[in-house]
Amino acid sequence: MAANNMRHALFCAIVTLIISFPILGLSLEAKGVNITLSGAKTSTYVAIVLAAVAVFVFQTFRDTFMGALGKLPNFNPLAGREPMEQTKRVKLESWLLTGIVVFALFWPFLVSRGSVDLATLVLIYIMLALGLNVVVGLAGLLDLGYVAFYAVGAYTFALLSQYTGISFWMALPIGALLAGLTGMILGFPVLRLRGDYLAIVTLGFGEIIRILLNNWTTLTGGPNGIGGIPEPTLFGMEFGRRVKEEGNTSFHETFGIAYSGEHKVIFLYLIALVLAVITALIIRRFMRMPVGRAWEALREDEIAARSLGLSRTAVKLSAFTIGAFFAGFAGTVFASKQGFISPESFVFLESAIILAIVVLGGMGSQLGVILAAIAVTILPELAREFSEYRMLIFGAAMVLMMVWRPQGLLPVRRIQITLNKQG
C-alpha cells in the first residue's frame, strides 16, 4: 500500500514537472524575424520544483490529508442536527424567498449607484444559475458550455437591434426562444452521451459558438463586438437624457423631475429582479410538474425510468432546452444592461462561474443557488486585491465542498408532490 502510494506520488510529481516546465519555464521570443527559445528566471525553476515536491508530498500522505478533511464535519455545528420536516422546510424557504424579494425591491433606493449596478449583475447570474440548475442539478447533465446559450440570447438582441431596431421587450422572448432552440438542436445529437463525454462535448460547443462570434466579423463585428444596444423602456419612456427613438418620451420629462442617471440603473435593476423572480417561479412550477419528476427519476436510475416508458432523449432534451431558454433570457438582459457586447463576455470562465454557483448552492435547491450567486459575485468585489486568485479560491472552495459538504451549502430540498384527493 505504502509503496504503491509512493509510486503514484512520484508519477504525479513527474507529470507536474512535465506539464509546468514548458508552460512556465520556457518562452518563445521574437527577435526580428527569428524566434528563439529562452528560459525563465531561476526563481521560476525553483517554484516549479517546489510545486512538484508539494505534489509528491501531498500524494504520499493523501489518505491522511483526506481523512482529516473528512473529519471536518465534526466542527460543523449543524452536522449532527436532525433534518427539518419537509413541509416545514418548504414553508420556511418560501418565507425566506419572499423576504429576500421584498427586501430587494426597496434596497436600491437606499444604496449607491455602483451597488445597484453590481446587484443587477448578481440578478443576471441568478437567472443563469437557476437555468443551469435545471440541467445539472435536476436532470444531472453536466453542461460545461452553458455560456453559449447566454451568448445566443445576448447576440440575438444585439444583432436584431442593429439591423432592425427592435426594442428590449420584443427581443426578450425572441432571444430566449432562439437560445432554447439552439439548446434543442445542439442537445439532440449529444444527449445520448453520458457523464464525462457530455461534459467535454458541451465544453466544445461553448467554445465553438464563441469562436464563431469572434470570427464571423461581417455579421458580429468579431472581437470589436456590437454597441449601441438599447436600454429597456417603460411604456415607451426612455431613461436617457435625450430621447433616441422616435415616438418615445423621456421618463424625467413625463414626470417633471430632474434627470438623473440613477433612474436608469434602478429601472434596469428592477427589471432584472422581476425577470429573476419570474424565472424562479416558472422553474419551480416545472419542478412540480410530471416533467420535473421525470428529470429526477432519470437522474436517479436511468434503467428504471426507461422501463416505465420514459424516453431518455425527450426527458433530457426538455431539461437542456429549458435551461438554454433561461440563459437566453439572461443574455438579453445582459446585452441591454451593458449596451455593448463582445465574445469576451462569453468565455469558458463564465460557464465555470455559473457552474460553481450551482454546485455551491447545492445542486437543485433554489434558495441555495440564489445565496451562492450573491456570494460568488460579491465576494470578489469586496476583496479586490484577491480578484486575481478568484478561480483559485473557487477551485479550493469546490474541492472543500465536495469533501466536506457534498450536498452543497443548502442541499436540495425536494418539493413533494401530492395529488388533490378528489377528482
Add this chain to the structure above:
Amino acid sequence: MSMLVLEDVHTHYGKIEALHGVSVEVNKGEIVSLIGANGAGKTTLLMTVCGMPQASSGRIILEGRDITNEPTAQIMRSGLAIVPEGRRIFSGLTVEENLHMGGFFTSKSEIRKNQAHVYELFPRLKEREHQRAGTMSGGEQQMLAIGRALMSNPHMIILDEPSLGLAPLIIKQIFEIIGHLRDEGITVFLVEQNAHQALHLADRGYVLETGKIRLHDTGKNLLENPDVQNAYLGG
C-alpha cells in the same frame, strides 16, 4: 391466445452472445416461471423483451404486435410492465412519487384509482406514503417496485427475482400477491432462483441454461423432474 412470444431470439453484449436462440411463449392469464442458475441469461432475456438491449436476431411478439425493433419507451407504454432485478426504485423520491412515476402515461383519475388499488394490496406502502423510498426495508422496496409497475394498468407484468435477499415471511407474501395478480387477469412472467416456490405457483415453466432453453413443461411436471430436482431444488 398468446401474450408474449419469443422466436429464436439472440442477444449480444458487444461481441459476446448471451442468448443463443431462445423461444418462449406466455399465454394470456398464465403465470410462467423461468428458472436458471446465476449468469444463465435470465435477466438478459427479460431486458431483451423490454428492448434494452435489443435482440440481434429473432422475433418478439407482444399481443400480436412485433416489438423486436421498437424502442424501449414505445414497448413499455403498451401494456407491459417490469419489476427489474434489484428493484430499482427511485430512492430519493417518496413512495407516492414513485407510484406516480409508474403511472406517468396515464390520466390523473387513473393514477388515483391505481394508487388506491396498490395501497389495498400493500397497506404498508400507504403507511409510508410520504417517506423517502430509499429509507424503507428491502421487502417494502420490493412491494413498491411491484406497486409502481402496476400503476400503468399492465396486461402483462415481468418480475426479475422479486424474492432476492428477502426474509422468508416477506417472500411468502410477495408470492401470494403474484398469485393474486393472475386472479385479476394480469399475465405474469416470473424469473426466479427460488425455483421451488416459483414452479409451485406457475402454470408452466422454462429452464434456461447458458443462454438456451433446456426444458419446458408444466410447473408441476418440472417440480417432479429429477434433473430439475438435482440442479435447482437441492436434490
